Amino acid sequence: MIRIQNKIAGIVCAVLLLAWPMPGSAEYDYINISNPFLKKIPIAIPVFKAFSRSSAENIAAKSAADLLSKTLEYTGYFKIIDRAAFLADPQQPHIDIPDIVFRNWTGIGSELLITGGILLHNDMAEMELRLFDTIKAKLIVGKRFKGGDKDQRKMIQRFASDVIFSLTGDRGVFNSKIAFVSNGTGNKEVYTCDFDGYNPRQVTQTNNITLSPAWSSDGKWIAYTAYSKKNTNLHIMNLEEKRGAVVSQKGLNISPAWVPNQFTLAATLSFEGDPEIYLLTGSGKIIKRLTQSVGVDVSPSWSPDGKKMAFVSDRSGAPQIYSMDLYTGRTERLTFEGGYNTSPSWSPKGDRIAYAGMQNGQFNIYVITTDGQTLVQLTRDAGDNEAPAWSPDGNLIAFSSTREGPSKIYVMTAYGTDQRRLLTLPGEQTAPNWSLRIMND
């Protein structure tokens, strides 16, 4: 069941972004939650109306509409209808009831319609955005945004979030970021980018090998592995303040994973003679040891409630995925197919785990339900596909792939559809890690 919020508490952020809703109605069941990508919903997003028709406004009217199309298309839920098919006159955009002629939209097969109006003056921008059900001829959600000229992208993303929320009850991925490793500088360093691959930014400058970035739940900290001359150390860094802790026990200090909503993380340390998973504070102090087995225990990934941890262990003779209950300490093996399974990532929906498995010399992304009953292969015949990372709403998976030659970051839906490259950077990109939604970005 989907709800429409009539009154939403204003989302106030530092850039004076004000948004308030317009009256909408009722509850609709638009997206099939169990497999939302089976049938994509046709949606039309015409060029916005330029209120004062200045040339800058005309340009912005198109670019904002295009950005909204791209952003919504990224989710995999929608089929964006080509504007060439539109029946309505683009010179006379109708953006609200009663002006909208809905049969112009149902006539071309569109089930949803988004209209927008934009006003630019001085250095300020104002947008009105509305989502309509064309068949029922009703408004689903409408918002007005006011802010600086440079905040247009944020306004669009916020509205996209409102659209997804009104259709699914979930806020979507639009405020999240992806961390990854790239060697474009000649050395492997940690980078971050927006959820859709925009604004890549280099975050570390170790001029050495840097690996395994991991976001904390609030998006303020990143943990990663970096080399000194004689050791492999774990760095825990506050992104804004560039301060933090270093864990440099003798031997390995690798593969960090933050416990959801806590300033605590799991990591693999080998200072006691064997690579085992330990629990650490965000300041780098060891709380306790979690695994107890001879052999490699590595790559932890937490369930969204923080009560269970998936990890890789070769205690059976080869690497497989295991799941440990933190309270009871009970550990059970999850993967029995294939002789080499690594890199688990627990879905934020809680019910399934993605991982990378090698069969016939090739790596592919698999998803297994946490009860171990259902196993699905998501990639095939496309090079080596590794290091899966779920989006915060559990609908998308980022991963690395060598299908084009050098390793790049790709994104696909949770069901393996719509596989496409996230961004283009020099060198090779690996090890994506997807943050939760970051507020006050």
Next chain:
Amino acid sequence: MRKKFWISLALLLVIPGLLFTVSCAKKTVKSEASVSEMPKSEMAKETVKEDTSAADKARAEAAALEKQRMEAERQRMLEEERLNAQKLRETQLEEERRQAEIAKKLEDAKKKVFLTELVLFDFDSSVLTETAQDRLKRKAEWLKENAKASVIIEGHCDERGSNEYNLALGWRRAEAAKAFLVDLGVSATRMSTISYGEERPFAQGHYEGAWSQNRRAHFVLE
């Protein structure tokens, strides 16, 4: 005309006489030459007298010459000895140099073997194969012969598998090599380990020929 005749006759008598006088003396020393036709007794007496002093002179000369000869001989022998000794030293030095060079070449070769002889592993394994163990034994010998050397043992993996798992596997490989050397008597304080996982491959390529080279414990001198 008559004067001329007597002068010629005198000359004719004197010159041969002189000649005979001289030659008779010599002949007396050698005691072999035939005697001339001059009056024998007088010649003989003179000859004997001359012989004696000449002989003495000759003997003295001879002795002096002999002394000279012997001295020269002695000097020559000394010089020869000196030269020989010098040559010997030079040869010895040359020999020592050669030996040292050979020894150094041998040392360098042993060090090169130590650094380049590969300790390799099977896929997804940190178990030491027989070949690996043999090579580690040789490395242990070198470490014992070179007691001052400190070494970093790096653990490496081929490119397959997750980077994190390979970091851990590489660590286990380095530690396995180190433990083996400790068991052979090498002091643990001389060896440190670090894992590079799949991050620093030696051989590029996506096939077993390259992968097998990268699954190794690599030794680096500090």
